[in-house]
Every structure is written in C-alpha cells, then in structure tokens.
Amino acid sequence: MNVDVNLVEQLVKKVLDQVEGAGDLLTTAGDCGVFATMDDAINAAEIGQRQYLKRSMADRAKYVQTIRDVVLRRDVMEYISRVAVEETGMGGYEYKVIKNTLAATKTPGIEDLTTEALSGDDGLTLVEYSPFGVIGAITPTTNPTETVICNSIGMLAAGNAVVFSPHPRAKNVTLYLIKAINRALKEAGAPDNLVVTVAEPSIENTNAMMKHPKIRMLVATGGPGIVKTVLSSGKKAIGAGAGNPPVVVDETADIEKAAVDIVNGCSFDNNLPCIAEKEVIAVDSIADYLIFNMKKSGAYEIKDKALIDRLVELVTENGKKPKTDFVGKSAQYILEKVGIQVGSDVKVILMETDEQHPFVQVELMMPILPVVRVRDVDEAIDMAIRVEHGNRHTAMMHSRNVDKLTKMAKLIQTTIFVKNGPSYAGIGVGGMGYTTFTIAGPTGEGLTSAKSFARKRKCVLVGGMDVR
Ligand code: NAD
Structure with a gap:
C-alpha cells in the first residue's frame, strides 16, 4: 500500500520551508483598501478599475504575481493561517497553510483568458474575455482567506476590481489580508483600490453592496441562503453554494x-x-x-x-x-x-x-x-x-x-x-489541475477561474487582415 498518512505534516513543512521569510510582519495599521462605508469602497474600486483598463496584460500578470508573492511571504502566510483559526474558531493552522498556499500558487492567472480568432473572406473577428468592472464578492467563514486570495487573483487577472464582503466572524483576518494585498499592489505600481472592503462587514453592508448600481457582477461563496439572495439580485451572479459530498x-x-x-x-x-x-x-x-x-x-x-x-x-x-x-x-x-x-x-x-x-x-x-x-x-x-x-x-x-x-x-x-x-x-x-475555492455548481461555472469573471466580447474587423 502506497499511502502517505503524514501528508499534512509533510506538506506544511515543505510549504513553510519554501516561502521566503521577509522581515517584520506587515503592519495592519492604516486603511489601505478598507473604507468606512460600502459606497466609498465601491466608488474607490470603480475609479481604480477604470485606471486598470489602461494597463497592459503584462501589468496584470505582474499584479497577479504580486498577490501570490505577498501571500507566500512567510510572515503573512503564518499570520493569516493562525488568525483565521483563532478568529473563526474553525479548522486547523496546518491545513490553513496548505489551503492558503494552494490558493496563492495554483489559482490560474491571465493565461486563463484565451482569445479566439476567426479570419476569412469577411475579415477578422476576435472573441476575447473582457472585464465586468467592479465585482462584489461575498466570502465564507470556512475559507475566509483562501477565498479572498483565489478571487483576487482570478478577478484581477480578468481586469476587474473587487469589493469583498467578508463574514463578520472573519473580519480581522480578512481586513489584514486585504490591506497586505493593497500595500503590495501599491508598491508594484498598480492603480489604488483594486481590492477593497469595509471596516465593519455586516449583513447590511452586504445588502448595500448587492444593490449598488456600480457593482456589475456578484460572486457568493457560502451557504444556500446567500446563493439564493445573489441569484435574486437581478445582476449577473455566480453562486458557489453548499455541498454534502x-x-x-x-x-x-x-x-x-x-x-x-x-x-x-x-x-x-x-x-x-x-x-x-x-x-x-x-x-x-x-x-x-x-x-x-x-x-x-x-x-x-x-x-x-x-x-x-x-x-x-x-x-x-x-x-x-x-x-x-x-x-x-x-x-x-x-x-x-x-x-x-x-x-x-x-x-x-x-x-x-x-x-x-x-x-x-x-x-x-x-x-x-x-x-x-x-x-x-x-x-x-x-x-x-x-x-x-x-x-x-x-x-x-x-x-x-x-x-x-x-x-x-x-x-x-x-x-x-x-x-x-x-x-x-x-x-x-x-x-x-488548478485550484479554486469558489466552486459554482448552482450557476454552472463549476471550477471558477479568471474567465468566469469575464464577459466574452466580439471585435469584428470587416475586410482585410486575412493573409492566407
Ligand atoms: P454562510 O452562508 O453563513 O455565509 C457566507 C457569506 O454570506 C458570509 O459572508 C455571510 O456574512 C454572508 N451572508 C450569509 N447570509 C446572508 C444574508 N442573509 N445577507 C447577507 N449576507 C449573508 O456560510 P459560511 O458558514 O460562512 O460558509 C459555509 C458554507 O459555505 C457551507 O454551506 C459551504 O458548503 C459553503 N461553501 C461553498 C463553497 C463553494 O465553493 N461552493 C466554498 C466554501 C464554502
């Protein structure tokens, strides 16, 4: 029998040995990406996303790598894995290290956005994945940081900004992570406020987010209640709901x-x-x-x-x-x-x-x-x-x-x-295969990745550009 019973211990050791130690723990002071009201958060994300549209795909790839790198900093990884357990009272530190590492390393980036090209007598048509704009993402207590990492990578890879609505019981760890991601993105030269949230996550704030006209897509990772709510919102919604495997x-x-x-x-x-x-x-x-x-x-x-x-x-x-x-x-x-x-x-x-x-x-x-x-x-x-x-x-x-x-x-x-x-x-x-922490059975996207957070758009050039 070839089965590794100590898989968890071995994986954690490997992961922590690989990630770089990077000096002091990132400070959680300041309000980097964290706003007093949902309206402020969404408005800031909208401005950020408009600037982001002007950046190149190479820039996007760089910012995605920035998110991966900051999460994989040894101090950040240890902190978010430990505090997620302490704050929610759920799960175990070693497992969180594995899951956070998985989200940081195996969530697809811009390579997920493949272009289709059609050329012929009538010219050239491109079908490309284009961003929605500002996405509202609701995250669960069970995978609080994993979902933020995974969604941030996929949503930014697709050219969006994201406003997170975390579970109130995972507030501190989520706010820490969002600040850490923001600070790293700023240092990498990204537009401000591509990944934001509110200082006091609550059901009222989630509802305000779902109703806000500047939110173009909702992504709910959670139980049946919240999935049903986003599906009744009248907006494009991805529902990643309960399982019972x-x-x-x-x-x-x-x-x-x-x-x-x-x-x-x-x-x-x-x-x-x-x-x-x-x-x-x-x-x-x-x-x-x-x-x-x-x-x-x-x-x-x-x-x-x-x-x-x-x-x-x-x-x-x-x-x-x-x-x-x-x-x-x-x-x-x-x-x-x-x-x-x-x-x-x-x-x-x-x-x-x-x-x-x-x-x-x-x-x-x-x-x-x-x-x-x-x-x-x-x-x-x-x-x-x-x-x-x-x-x-x-x-x-x-x-x-x-x-x-x-x-x-x-x-x-x-x-x-x-x-x-x-x-x-x-x-x-x-x-x-790749990883995702937003598995959308109810709405059919399945294993979500960057392309799930993008719209297929067609760009048609009539006549020419056919070199056959
Ligand atoms: P939950 O449904 O209680 O909460 C999820 C999120 O929705 C939280 O941010 C919460 O604040 C918000 N929320 C819940 N009810 C709300 C309401 N009425 N109005 C506004 N916001 C509301 O789930 P949980 O306990 O945090 O997470 C566990 C559930 O999530 C399980 O059912 C699990 O299977 C599911 N889950 C699914 C996936 C997936 O990818 N399909 C991933 C992780 C967790």
Whole structure:
C-alpha cells in the first residue's frame, strides 16, 4: 500500500520551508483598501478599475504575481493561517497553510483568458474575455482567506476590481489580508483600490453592496441562503453554494487505500472544505473491512446508539443544521464534549447509520463520518445521488470497476468527482489541475477561474487582415 498518512505534516513543512521569510510582519495599521462605508469602497474600486483598463496584460500578470508573492511571504502566510483559526474558531493552522498556499500558487492567472480568432473572406473577428468592472464578492467563514486570495487573483487577472464582503466572524483576518494585498499592489505600481472592503462587514453592508448600481457582477461563496439572495439580485451572479459530498466504496476498491484516503479527506481542516467527505456509502461485503481499516487510520467508532443520539443533540440544531460552535472543530474536541478522551491521532468520529440519519442528510462541516451499508454498488450510487441533494458539488468513489465509476460520474453530475483519492485531490492537493475555492455548481461555472469573471466580447474587423 502506497499511502502517505503524514501528508499534512509533510506538506506544511515543505510549504513553510519554501516561502521566503521577509522581515517584520506587515503592519495592519492604516486603511489601505478598507473604507468606512460600502459606497466609498465601491466608488474607490470603480475609479481604480477604470485606471486598470489602461494597463497592459503584462501589468496584470505582474499584479497577479504580486498577490501570490505577498501571500507566500512567510510572515503573512503564518499570520493569516493562525488568525483565521483563532478568529473563526474553525479548522486547523496546518491545513490553513496548505489551503492558503494552494490558493496563492495554483489559482490560474491571465493565461486563463484565451482569445479566439476567426479570419476569412469577411475579415477578422476576435472573441476575447473582457472585464465586468467592479465585482462584489461575498466570502465564507470556512475559507475566509483562501477565498479572498483565489478571487483576487482570478478577478484581477480578468481586469476587474473587487469589493469583498467578508463574514463578520472573519473580519480581522480578512481586513489584514486585504490591506497586505493593497500595500503590495501599491508598491508594484498598480492603480489604488483594486481590492477593497469595509471596516465593519455586516449583513447590511452586504445588502448595500448587492444593490449598488456600480457593482456589475456578484460572486457568493457560502451557504444556500446567500446563493439564493445573489441569484435574486437581478445582476449577473455566480453562486458557489453548499455541498454534502458522498463517498462510495464498492467491493472492487483497494479498501486499505480507500480507508486512508477517506479519513484524510474527511479530517482535512476538520472537514470545513465544502468538498470534504461527509458520508460514506459502502457495499455490505467490504463494509466491515473498510471500517476496520479506517479505525487503523485514525477513525474512532461509536456503536452506542444513545451516544450517537447525544452527539446529534450536541452538534446539530434539532438535526436540521450544524451548531456553529462545532463547525470545524477537531474529532478530539467533539469527543471530549461527550466525555471521551482521545489523543490527536483520532481524526474522525465514525458510526454506522441509515440513510435518513441527520449526520448523512445535513452538511455538518466537522469530522463526524456516518457509514451507510448497501447491498451493491448500484444501490450505493443511487443513494449517493439522493444524499448529495442535487447540489452538483463534489462526490468521491473508490472502485476499480470502470463501468461503475463512469456510471456514478455521469449520474451524480457533481462539479468535482474524485476517483480513488481523497476529496482534496479535486482542488489540486495530490491531484492534477488548478485550484479554486469558489466552486459554482448552482450557476454552472463549476471550477471558477479568471474567465468566469469575464464577459466574452466580439471585435469584428470587416475586410482585410486575412493573409492566407
Ligand atoms: P454562510 O452562508 O453563513 O455565509 C457566507 C457569506 O454570506 C458570509 O459572508 C455571510 O456574512 C454572508 N451572508 C450569509 N447570509 C446572508 C444574508 N442573509 N445577507 C447577507 N449576507 C449573508 O456560510 P459560511 O458558514 O460562512 O460558509 C459555509 C458554507 O459555505 C457551507 O454551506 C459551504 O458548503 C459553503 N461553501 C461553498 C463553497 C463553494 O465553493 N461552493 C466554498 C466554501 C464554502
């Protein structure tokens, strides 16, 4: 078996060894990019974007690189990763380092904006990606800095300015990051105020942003409520909403590897990522062996029904939604609250349930992992589709049966479908491809990148310029 159980520790070490130390921590003093009112922020961004239109593509590439570089400064990386955990009370420092690094290094830049050219008897036509103008971006508590990094790179690469509306619970870390990005952009010679926000993020300010006539596009990364709100705004909107990713394991899978992948994927940043494994659906004939191996890899099994009921009461609001106090908390922390002391080697809390159990139905965002047994792989695929709730977000499958892998991939229709790997392979950790922290299932952009934040425009030259 070739599986790296210490993946997280190794990745963090590698990342922090690679990023440059750069002297003192950037000061958060001053109001670089942070405005008293939403109106002021949007007006400043609009002026900045108009100046930005006059800059070259080489300039854009430079500013994108500037954002990558400032985030990868060792002091900035350590600060945003640590404060994100402290302020939101969610996730883990090591995971934030991996996720912030991923956003800084693997979010596509201007190369994403490819031009189409058509030439012939009637002349030359170019179809190019052109900016929207000022974009309003709403960001979640679960990935507060990752989303700002990823959106800033993609939106600026496409020629826009961006006004962020962070979750109030992630205010300090987000404001710090926006100031750091602004200061670095200023030093690189960019127009002022391409990445801005308000000093006091609030629902009122988000609403003001959504209604503001100078905001040409809205991008919401968050739960179903905010996605629905931006889609009802009457503006062009991208909605990156909730997921509830199932993982199917059939009898042909490498069960030992599947067990390690599932525990690692589910416990990544304490299950905060919207892509992380939320429930396992296992074919009966291998379910015992899978559970046995998951326990060997850091899963703690609870069999006592009364204890499972207590957990439901503890971490959910009437089995309908997760309690914020438990979102992104570790397995060790949650178990302690029901009187079970374990070490930090316990990464996931596992139990067998039926399909209707709240732990299967509700997007918990904590390392509690229900396992549901089914007779065969077809039943597993049908159940996975039901419990994904039509989010079209993310799903995983462990199998060596190409026909069944293909069947599930086609039927479940998720933006990300990971075969024989942990969920995070789908955003570029140990899997091929670029990363995004705004995965837009509801509105269909899928894995957003610079071109998602641009309009296709046609430039037609009639006659000439055809040299064939
Ligand atoms: P949330 O929906 O509570 O908040 C997201 C953002 O929307 C925040 O900035 C919040 O202030 C704002 N907001 C929420 N309700 C609002 C309202 N009525 N009016 C104005 N603003 C409002 O989500 P969260 O708890 O911060 O993040 C977790 C959710 O986000 C999960 O459902 C997760 O799956 C989803 N998510 C999705 C993606 C993706 O790419 N699809 C990425 C990260 C998180």
